[in-house]
Each structure stands twice: as structure tokens, then as C-alpha cells.
Amino acid sequence: MKLSVPGPYPMEGTMSTTAPAPNLPSVTKKKNIQTFRQKKEHGEPITMLTGYDYPTALALDRAGIDAILVGDSLGMVVLGYEDTMPVTMEQMLHHCRAVARAVRSALLIGDMPFMSYQISTEEAVRNAGRFLQEGGMHSVKLEGGRERLETIRAIINAGIPVMGHLGLTPQSIHALGGFRTQGRTAEAARRILEDAILLEEAGCYSLVLESVPARLAELISKRISIPTIGIGAGVGCDGQVLVVHDMLGLFDRFTPKFVKKYADLHGEMQRAFGEYIEDVLARRYPAEEHTVEMPEEEWRMLLGELPAEKDT
């Protein structure tokens, strides 16, 4: 639909009238941590994806996603770092704010970056608070099990809901020996199960299980009452999350085995950029429909006012 754009854009244009996905109610309900609990009670899967910017968050929210995680994975898929370790609080908050501006319905989770919660409980609570106060998030996620209980309790005592994260915890890849599946031996699996129970007892409202055997993830999901959100952890979890750049085919460095690619946006972007370059080189773009003209009499007046062009 062609509309004149109101407000600060004094030009003609096309205003998007994109409606929510057709299967959604027209009045979208705000999701919260109770939504997670209710979904687990009703056996309904929880849907979650990462999101780092305004347009992606807008599309996720309009599609009806339950939760958006502003993950520190943005260090790799948006900022191009080798791993998540260099990501700072300021970078996280910058992306959180962009996501929060777009979202009406989804529960928003800010991922606490490396060294924002490990140094002291006080610093952890202060940084967790910044995600809500400055980043517009509704809750935070942090990695680790038994060693994080005191920190998690302190953040929850400050009124901030916490999501845990067990299994492959990317901020510990140097200790874990790389990006590899966790909990493959009975002993390692028991430790993850024990940690999951401890995180529930500490008050986490939910728990990410990353790269653990499907049987273990299912067992944990049955043994704890808070919802588990799996990534590379099989179908037995209470919900699923993926890194949005992986599932959209936007991150070309590598794709983990557990990722289902729903699109090839990197390929599509390259195609569009190539077409644009060809159009500009061939002077096919901008065409008449992309061009603004001034009224003929104004043009003539301008030419009449101009000094004659010098002969060269």
C-alpha cells in the first residue's frame, strides 16, 4: 500500500503495513515468566530464538515467538569475534535496547557476558540490573551450575528473574576443551542433572541445556519443574532455542549439526547485492519510479535564473 509517511520523514515512500502472522490473535498478549511455567504445565513447547537488532526482533515478535534471547553469541554472529569472550556489557546493552524498541509481546532475556557476573556478587547484581534498567530486558541468563548459586540467589533477591544455562557453556570453552557436546559419560551427565536441580532450587525460572545428549535433556526436563530450553539437546526439552543467524543461514563460518536452516539469507543477500551492483553499473537503477522530479515551471525558472554556461 502506498502511503505518505507522517512525522519526521518529509518524503514520499512506502510504509510497511505488515500484519502479524495470520494464525495469531489480533491483540497480542504480553509473555512473561509465568507463560513459561504454564506452557510446561500444559505440555506446550516454548519457542525462543536469539535476536540482536530492531528489524529481526520486530519480525520475531510479529511471528509470535515466546521469548527472544539477546545472546552473547552476537559477539560471533554479528561482531565477527572468534568466540563470545570479548563481548562487553556496553555491547550487550546496545543490542538489548534495539531489540526492546521493537518488541510488544515476547519475553526478553539479556545474556550476561563473560566477566559481568564472575567477579563478585555485587557486580553481578549491578550488571543484571542494568539489563532491565538500561537494556529494557525482562530477565537475564547466565552460564554455570553449582558454582553460581550464590550469584543467582542474589540476582533473584533483587527482583530479577534468572534463566540458567548448562551443558556446553560457551564462556567456558577453554576449560571445556572447545565447542563440544557435554554430559556423554554417566558421571558428567549426573553432574549436569545435579546442577539442574540446584539451579531450580536456587530459583531460576528456566534453564537452557546446550549440546547435551537428547536422553539426558529429556531426563532433566522430567526431573525438574522449571522449563528446559534446548539447543542441540533433542526434542525432549520443554522448549527450543536457536541462534537466529544459524537458522536463517546468515552465519557462513560454520553450522552446528543440530541447526535446521530455514533460509539461506547469506546467499540471498549476496544475490541482491550482486543485482544492485549490476543495475548501478548498467544505469538501470535508479529507474523513473525511484526518482523525484521538480515541477516543470520551477525547473524553467531555475534555468532562467542561472548564468549561461561558459563555452569550453
Ligand code: KIV
Ligand atoms: O548466546 C546465545 O545465543 C546463547 C544460546 C546459544 C542459548 O546462549
